[in-house]
Amino acid sequence: xxxxxxxxxxxxxxxxxxxxxxxxxYDEADLAFRMNEYDEYAVEQxxxxxEQLGNEPExxxxxxxxxxxxxxxxxxxxxxxxRGVHILDNxxxxxxxxxxxxxxxxxxxxxxxxxxxxxxQSQDRGSAQVGVTIAEQLGMACxxxxxxxxxxNGTITVKRELEGGIKGVARMKLPAxxxxxxxxxxxxxxxLPNIMKSKKKELQTLPVADLLKEAELTATxxxxxxxxxxxxxxxxxxxxxxxxxxxxxxxxxxxVLR
Amino acid sequence: xxxxxxxxxxxxxxxILPMYLxxxxxxxxxxxxxxxxxxxxxxxxxLNRLDNLSGRIILLLKNLFGQFKVLRVRGPGVPHALFFxxxxxxxxxxxxxxxxxxxxxxxxxxxxxxxHFYKLYSLILDLAxxxxxVMLFGLTLRRFLVxxxxxxxxxxxxxxxxxxxxxxxxxxxxxxVRIAATExxxxxxxxxxxxxxxxxxxxxxxxxxxxLRQMHKLWWWVHFILVMGFIVTIPWSKFRHLFTTPxxxxxxxxxxxxxxxxxxxxxxxxxxxxxxxIQDLSWKDIFDADACTSCKxxxxxxxxxxxxxxxxxxxxxQQIGEAAFTNPQANLIETVSQDVLWSCTxxxxxxxxxxxxxxxxxxxxxxxxxxxxxxxxxxxxxVMVAVNNIEVNGxxxxxxxxxxxxxxxxxxxxxxxxGATVDILYFVGCYASFDKRNQxxxxxxxxxxxxxxxxxxxxxxxxxxxGEPLRKLGNEYLYQMTxxxxxxxxxxxxxxxxxxxxxxxxxxxxxxxxxxxxxIDVEHYTVFLDRLINNGSLSIEAHQFDYTYHxxxxxxxxxxxxxxxxxxxxxxxxxxxxxxxxxxDSFCCGAGGGRILAEEKIGTKISEARVRMATETGAPLLIxxxxxxxxxxxxxxxxxxxxxxxxxKDLAEIVAERITVQN
Numbered sequence: 001x002x003x004x005x006x007x008x009x010x011x012x013x014x015x016x017x018x019x020x021x022x023x024x025x026y027d028e029a030d031l032a033f034r035m036n037e038y039d040e041y042a043v044e045q046x047x048x049x050x051e052q053l054g055n056e057p058e059x060x061x062x063x064x065x066x067x068x069x070x071x072x073x074x075x076x077x078x079x080x081x082x083r084g085v086h087i088l089d090n091x092x093x094x095x096x097x098x099x100x101x102x103x104x105x106x107x108x109x110x111x112x113x114x115x116x117x118x119x120x121q122s123q124d125r126g127s128a129q130v131g132v133t134i135a136e137q138l139g140m141a142c143x144x145x146x147x148x149x150x151x152x153n154g155t156i157t158v159k160r161e162l163e164g165g166i167k168g169v170a171r172m173k174l175p176a177x178x179x180x181x182x183x184x185x186x187x188x189x190x191x192l193p194n195i196m197k198s199k200k201k202e203l204q205t206l207p208v209a210d211l212l213k214e215a216e217l218t219a220t221x222x223x224x225x226x227x228x229x230x231x232x233x234x235x236x237x238x239x240x241x242x243x244x245x246x247x248x249x250x251x252x253x254x255x256v257l258r
Numbered sequence: 259x260x261x262x263x264x265x266x267x268x269x270x271x272x273x274i275l276p277m278y279l280x281x282x283x284x285x286x287x288x289x290x291x292x293x294x295x296x297x298x299x300x301x302x303x304x305l306n307r308l309d310n311l312s313g314r315i316i317l318l319l320k321n322l323f324g325q326f327k328v329l330r331v332r333g334p335g336v337p338h339a340l341f342f343x344x345x346x347x348x349x350x351x352x353x354x355x356x357x358x359x360x361x362x363x364x365x366x367x368x369x370x371x372x373x374h375f376y377k378l379y380s381l382i383l384d385l386a387x388x389x390x391x392v393m394l395f396g397l398t399l400r401r402f403l404v405x406x407x408x409x410x411x412x413x414x415x416x417x418x419x420x421x422x423x424x425x426x427x428x429x430x431x432x433x434x435v436r437i438a439a440t441e442x443x444x445x446x447x448x449x450x451x452x453x454x455x456x457x458x459x460x461x462x463x464x465x466x467x468x469x470l471r472q473m474h475k476l477w478w479w480v481h482f483i484l485v486m487g488f489i490v491t492i493p494w495s496k497f498r499h500l501f502t503t504p505x506x507x508x509x510x511x512x513x514x515x516x517x518x519x520x521x522x523x524x525x526x527x528x529x530x531x532x533x534x535x536i537q538d539l540s541w542k543d544i545f546d547a548d549a550c551t552s553c554k555x556x557x558x559x560x561x562x563x564x565x566x567x568x569x570x571x572x573x574x575x576q577q578i579g580e581a582a583f584t585n586p587q588a589n590l591i592e593t594v595s596q597d598v599l600w601s602c603t604x605x606x607x608x609x610x611x612x613x614x615x616x617x618x619x620x621x622x623x624x625x626x627x628x629x630x631x632x633x634x635x636x637x638x639x640x641v642m643v644a645v646n647n648i649e650v651n652g653x654x655x656x657x658x659x660x661x662x663x664x665x666x667x668x669x670x671x672x673x674x675x676x677g678a679t680v681d682i683l684y685f686v687g688c689y690a691s692f693d694k695r696n697q698x699x700x701x702x703x704x705x706x707x708x709x710x711x712x713x714x715x716x717x718x719x720x721x722x723x724x725g726e727p728l729r730k731l732g733n734e735y736l737y738q739m740t741x742x743x744x745x746x747x748x749x750x751x752x753x754x755x756x757x758x759x760x761x762x763x764x765x766x767x768x769x770x771x772x773x774x775x776x777x778i779d780v781e782h783y784t785v786f787l788d789r790l791i792n793n794g795s796l797s798i799e800a801h802q803f804d805y806t807y808h809x810x811x812x813x814x815x816x817x818x819x820x821x822x823x824x825x826x827x828x829x830x831x832x833x834x835x836x837x838x839x840x841x842x843d844s845f846c847c848g849a850g851g852g853r854i855l856a857e858e859k860i861g862t863k864i865s866e867a868r869v870r871m872a873t874e875t876g877a878p879l880l881i882x883x884x885x886x887x888x889x890x891x892x893x894x895x896x897x898x899x900x901x902x903x904x905x906x907k908d909l910a911e912i913v914a915e916r917i918t919v920q921n
Contacts (some may be wrong), residue, residue: 014651016660030719031660032650032658189634189636189642189645191632191634192523192734193531
């Protein structure tokens, strides 16, 4: 079985963001980078599947971006990926989700992957479109926001997180694309022998121009921080209600509760 | 009449051959027993503990004959020391007999056990034997009647108490009966120099000569057989500590306290890290179990054990010994258990008090290395999150690394990256940089330096976690990664002296970083301030206050820095109310060993236990010298219900409040 996991290296969300000189993305100075959180679930699930199938599947880790993304690819390799593909693009942020998906689809088409894992969305752009678009461009089945995954003999049964906490169950035959959500699994901490091995695994670098033949469908006009509003929210109600409301705000509007 | 006695009186020179024969056999059996044990020690890896041999021998002799470590706990320590010295004297006495009876007399006709020397000899040995007997009796009462908590009674203990008591008593009986048959009649003056023997003799004075002689032969042989029995059981019982404990003094770790082996991560072909089976340990780790006499002093002082966590340092050491001797294939981590291993705060109370120089802490760290590096295990998910935060942002809070120097706003502090000229590099540490409560300490320290005219520089956003919690949790890989980044920045800054307000950073930068290529003067700010006050650079006004002081583990036990902070607080006008557990006996706050990153899920809170000890002194103020301690005590005061009873402050805050001269 051939598995592809698409990951993105994003800035840590605690960083202080400033808009770049072009006005269309954030400035990379003074930022700490890490693997997109949702992609960690994707890598972990791929590795768990590989272990379930007696280590027969081969996992390819793919990422698009400048040289620094190699660090994220290496971490995914240390978690259990077999080979890495770095699509070198120093202006990755100027591509829209359609182009990102097209780049990946262009690579994946030749490789004939059985299963593609991605994160549900990236923590910086947050479009949540790349995974589904890849499936569309390759004509593969797709399920998103996975919080459950089970493989049995060419068919996968997935649990999806829907609005209001409802879970939806879907079944698909391979080849398929799935996007992963928080709660799917707990990403493993790479062991040192695996970290050492990952340094020797194959890492292929491809220039993005070789793969990207699509024009953008959406253009980024301008990026700016939200206008500062004065005041705050006053919550009213009895203690039980207040607690629920407060928890909702903390969960939805901050990263204090994970 | 001449002051002497006839060696081999009554038993006759005929005993010499069988005596030496049996003794030789007994020694051979004893040697064989140890030889078999050496085979098991050798299951562990090689380790050189014989370097600087002359220094080691001196330490061995000092600690063995001085019994210093045994005496640290007076209750049982004094009786043991006296008992030991008594026995040493008796042993020397026997050697002198042998020297005269088997060498100097037959070969050179020289007899020195005569006259005044003999009188002194007799007196000293009688007293030695008596004191040994009384001390042993006291220790027997303690073990079997008083039954201190945690002091287990095993088969070995019955053996040891019974056989040694019997040896001493039969020795006095033989002597007494001899004196009854000889000196009592012929030389009563001389008998006074064997007071105990005389006392025994008087009990048998009424018997006729023949009965006395028969009894004497009996006690002599019983005494001899008991001694042979004793020698033979040495390797197979707790008696082995007669050799293994002094040997452990010889093999003691001579490196700086707290030194941990730095793994060479570049080494080709190394696929196994940490310890999960006997063969991963060094021979010394296995030998430590044989040096242990289950005195439980380590367990008594373990902050984890004392708050109902399953960790007993003594038990860990003994489990390793058990595995080595009975089941060398055992998985040590499963045997000891993760709950036990993660409970350790590396406070070092166990090693500091151990009278056998056993090394508990590194065994635990080595097993943690296996858990983290080979299995990706952590004491809790929250720890994995914190560890990942350190990897991404250089601090366990996960706050943006770019903001690390923000606490300096409005203060006179230079950034090293600006190329400023400074007197010291202040290594701030994660807590003082990011934690609100601890930022007060950093600000106080700067205020003090400014007043003393000391120019301070910081690395700011180039500073990363020193890596200590990572290292103690077993994550040697990430520790080395983050350490190397710091070392690069420190070297680039061209600084000659580092001062820190965190004892963990102090230990790591000053000692651990040496293995990674940084050899630089690192000082804790309390020592730094002590010097500034002494040489007049810093002027503070003494405003009187009452306080109790907490010696943090990494400052007190690890670095022996106990007096200097007290000097500073005295200069500040403080009146100290010492806790019972102070100085080297200080009780951990609970945050060491990387546990500052973990939730305390088992037993009761260590921080609350220590806060209670502080409130018991009646002092309204608890002073600490470590960001972990400050954090734990603020917590412990709240959760332990001591709010309003006591407050906690760092020493820096106290000093900063009392600055008189502003530069």
